[in-house]
Amino acid sequence: MTTSRMNHFTFLTLLLVVAIAGMSQGLTLPLLSVMLEHEGVSSLANGFNAAGLYIGILIVSPFMEWPLRRLGYRNTILIGLCVVTVSTLLLPMFRGFTIWFILRLLLGIGDMALHYASQMWVTALAPPERRGRDMSIYGFAYGAGFSIGPLGMLLVDFGDWVPFLAISVFYAAAFIMLFRLKNAFPLPAEASEKGQNRYLYVLRLGWLALIPPFLYGYMESALNVNFPVYAVRNGIxxxxxxxxxxxxxxxxLVLQMPLGRWSDKVGRKKVMMVCASTGALCFLLLPLASNNIPALMALLAVAGATVGSFYTLGLAYAADVLPPGLISTAGAIASINFGIANILAPNVNGFFLSTSSPGLMFSVLGGLLALFVVVGYLFGKKPADVRAMNKLNEAG
Incomplete structure (x- = not known):
C-alpha cells in the first residue's frame, strides 16, 4: 500500500473511531441522566454524577502527551477503546449512583485517550492548506455519531442492557480496523521549545485558540446532561x-465542512467570531422557547450549525499559530479546558434547575459566547503576529 493510500485508510479509520465515540457519548450522557431522574435523584446530584465522565477526562488530560509520544497514536487509541468498551458493558450490569459515577470516570479516561490521540493524528496528517477541511470532516464524523447516539434511548423498551450492547458491536468494528493501521508517532519538540515550559509557551501564544474547546465542552455537557432534565420538567x-x-x-453537520473550508480561505479567527456571535443569540433566545418543540429544535439547529465545530476550529487555529512539535501540547491543554468545562456545566446548571429560573443556564451559555467575541476582537492577535513572535523567540 502506497503512503498516500495508507494515509487515506488511516484517516477513514480515525473517522470511524471518532464517530463511534460520538455515538457512545450521545447515548450514555442523556440516557443515564434520565434514568437517574426517574429514580428520584436530585438535579444537583444528577449533574455531579454526569460530571464523572469529565472528571476522568480532566484527571488524565495533563498526562496524555507522555503515552502519545512513547506509545504512538494507534496504541494510545487502542488502550482508550479497551477502557471505553469494558466500562460501557459494565453500565447495565450494575445500578446505583456510586458505581455509575466510577464507570463514568473510567469512560472519561478512555474517551480522553481515544479522542486526544485521534485528533492529534488527524492534525499531523493534514497539510496546512487543507487543515480546516480535514478537521471539519473529523468533527463531522464525531457529530454524526453524537446525533445518532440519543436514538439508542428508544432501545430501552427491549431492555436496559440493549442500548449498551448495541454500541459495543460498533466498538468491535473499530478494533478490527485499528489493528490494520501502522503505528505512528508525533514530531518531537524542537530544541528551542524544549528550553522553556511548553505549556506556558503554548498558553502565551495560543490562548485564544484554547478557549473554543472550553466553550464547546460547556455546550456539550449543558445540552446532553441538563437539557433532558429541563425538557422533561417542562412537560416534553x-x-x-x-x-x-x-x-x-x-x-x-450541515455547516461543519463549509465552515472548515471557509476558515482555510478567510482565517480561523474571523470564522469563529462570526459563529460565536450567532450562537450567543440562539442560546439567549432559548429560554423564551420553553416547551415549544419546533422553536427549540430550530434554535438548537442554528446554534449547532454555527458553534458545533468550535472544538475542531480551535485545534486547527492552534496548529496555525504554533510550531508543529507543540501541537500535541496544545491538544492536551485543549482537553484539560474541555474537561473543566464539562465538570462545571452539569453542576452550575444543576443549581439553575433547582431554582425558579432554570432557563438561566442557557443565558449564561449565550453570555460566555458573547464574551469570547469581545475578548477575541479586543485582545486576540492575528495568526501572522503570533507566527512572527514565534520566529523572534526561536531566534533569541
Missing part, C-alpha cells in the same frame, strides 16, 4: 427529547 415527552437533542449536532 422523553421520545421528543431523543429527537430534539440531535438538532444541535445535525445543525453542526
Amino acid at each position: 415527552p422523553l421520545e421528543w427529547v431523543s429527537l430534539i437533542l440531535p438538532s444541535f449536532v445535525v445543525g453542526s
